[in-house]
Amino acid sequence: MEITYTNNFKEYKTPENLDPFTIAQQQLRHACELLEYDEQIYNALSEPERLIILKFTMRMDNGRLKTFKAFRCQFNSARGPTKGGIIGHPDENSSLIKALAALMTWKCACVDLPLGGAKGGVICNPKEMSNNELERLARLYIRKLSEFIGPRIDIPAPDVYTTPQIMAWMMDEYEVIKGIKAPSVITGKPLELGGSVGRISATARGGTFCIREAIKETDISLKGAKIAIQGFGNAGSHVAEILQDEFGCKIVAASDTKGGIYNKNGFNVHKAIEHKKTTSTIVGLEGTQQISNEDLFELNCDILIPAALENAIIKRNATNIEAKIIVELANGPTTPAADEILFEKDIIVIPDFLCNAGGVTVSYFEMIQGFYLHRWTAQEVDNLLNRIMTKAYKDTILRANLNETNNRMGAYMISVERVVDAMKLRGWI
Numbered sequence: 001m002e003i004t005y006t007n008n009f010k011e012y013k014t015p016e017n018l019d020p021f022t023i024a025q026q027q028l029r030h031a032c033e034l035l036e037y038d039e040q041i042y043n044a045l046s047e048p049e050r051l052i053i054l055k056f057t058m059r060m061d062n063g064r065l066k067t068f069k070a071f072r073c074q075f076n077s078a079r080g081p082t083k084g085g086i087i088g089h090p091d092e093n094s095s096l097i098k099a100l101a102a103l104m105t106w107k108c109a110c111v112d113l114p115l116g117g118a119k120g121g122v123i124c125n126p127k128e129m130s131n132n133e134l135e136r137l138a139r140l141y142i143r144k145l146s147e148f149i150g151p152r153i154d155i156p157a158p159d160v161y162t163t164p165q166i167m168a169w170m171m172d173e174y175e176v177i178k179g180i181k182a183p184s185v186i187t188g189k190p191l192e193l194g195g196s197v198g199r200i201s202a203t204a205r206g207g208t209f210c211i212r213e214a215i216k217e218t219d220i221s222l223k224g225a226k227i228a229i230q231g232f233g234n235a236g237s238h239v240a241e242i243l244q245d246e247f248g249c250k251i252v253a254a255s256d257t258k259g260g261i262y263n264k265n266g267f268n269v270h271k272a273i274e275h276k277k278t279t280s281t282i283v284g285l286e287g288t289q290q291i292s293n294e295d296l297f298e299l300n301c302d303i304l305i306p307a308a309l310e311n312a313i314i315k316r317n318a319t320n321i322e323a324k325i326i327v328e329l330a331n332g333p334t335t336p337a338a339d340e341i342l343f344e345k346d347i348i349v350i351p352d353f354l355c356n357a358g359g360v361t362v363s364y365f366e367m368i369q370g371f372y373l374h375r376w377t378a379q380e381v382d383n384l385l386n387r388i389m390t391k392a393y394k395d396t397i398l399r400a401n402l403n404e405t406n407n408r409m410g411a412y413m414i415s416v417e418r419v420v421d422a423m424k425l426r427g428w429i
């Protein structure tokens with residue numbers, strides 16, 4: 001059967017199965033096989049504990065009523081309260097939300113946070129909504145969800161197209177409903193409302209700790225390393241900044257939903273960020289040539305960073321990738337078939353739920369600060385994040401090497417084993 005999949009950049013026609021939850025289950029099955037778990041264990045792990053599907057109607061600024069569909073999936077809570085972001089994107093669906101909630105479960109376990117995994121989303125396009133509409137929608141979503149979330153139950157956070165301001169409205173709505181102050185009900189809040197320093201750049205920073213370790217396995221030097229980044233949102237723009245300013249790398253290419261830019265000698269990231277602020281795209285940045293999102297994957301570079309949406313690296317483009325390291329800041333950017341190709345090509349893949357775990361790790365710090373009504377310094381946040389990410393990276397590589405498997409399966413083995421151990425100790429299995 002031929003499946004057509006729109007990944008927001010380009011329509012790919014491919015016989016590959018790109019359904020996100022099917023992919024998540026395939027990967028889990030593979031991990032269970034490597035761990036020699038039987039079908040009963042796989043069955044206990046492979047479906048979410050709870051999937052909430054909501055529908056609500058809201059009056060838009062133009063006076064018309066609009067009905068929205070929304071989700072919250074709590075995938076597995078054996079290790080603790082469930083945690084995960086809220087997406088506000090027009091293309092989401094329950095399969096994607098379930099897949100991302102599963103990934104959050106493995107992500108929290110991989111970096112050993114005492115948390116389970118969840119994900120939520122509202123099908124909408126925040127780019128086409130006014131601030132007032134966004135606030136009403138955020139509050140409505142939390143009103144419908146308020147009995148299912150809480151600082152000791154399930155803690156949402158930002159994700160694709162959601163912001164600290166949206167988290168602030170959501171926290172406020174929850175507190176009004178419950179009649180208490182509960183800053184730990186949501187993370188990724190503005191600093192003024194109990195957000196953590198370092199949260200905004202945490203996903204990117206966590207990824208750079210992994211890059212620093214990965215590069216030691218190669219003959220590339222960080223200074224002057226050529227970087228291509230797909231996606232210039234929160235993760236993509238922050239990783240570009242850190243790699244340029246602190247590591248001395250050359251950002252040679254980047255892209256957003258409108259297209260990509262390229263300069264083989266590198267471009268100035270701050271100018272690109274400024275350009276995007278004023279024109280809402282990086283395309284057209286002075287001194288760069290325009291390329292397509294597809295071209296970006298096949299460029300001559302040392303490090304390729306998918307930092308946008310799922311299914312970016314598929315069978316068709318994996319063969320042509322020239323980078324030596326792939327840094328998955330996005331969730332689910334690589335399909336299983338592409339994974340096999342990359343493994344054969346000896347490309348180092350830093351798998352998503354390890355690579356981008358910096359975000360949820362600093363979210364966890366934010367929860368702790370919320371419980372104690374206390375603030376950590378930037379130094380405290382960075383040091384602990386560094387320690388957690390570096391350990392998780394080293395454990396993953398060790399596990400992959402021991403089992404002669406790829407890094408993704410190395411990370412899966414660690415995480416799934418931890419979740420299964422917790423389920424056994426609770427007497428669930």
Ligand code: GLU
Binds near residue numbers: 107356359
């Ligand atoms: N949405 C982010 C992720 O996919 C962060 C989740 C969180 O902070 O809870 O990891």
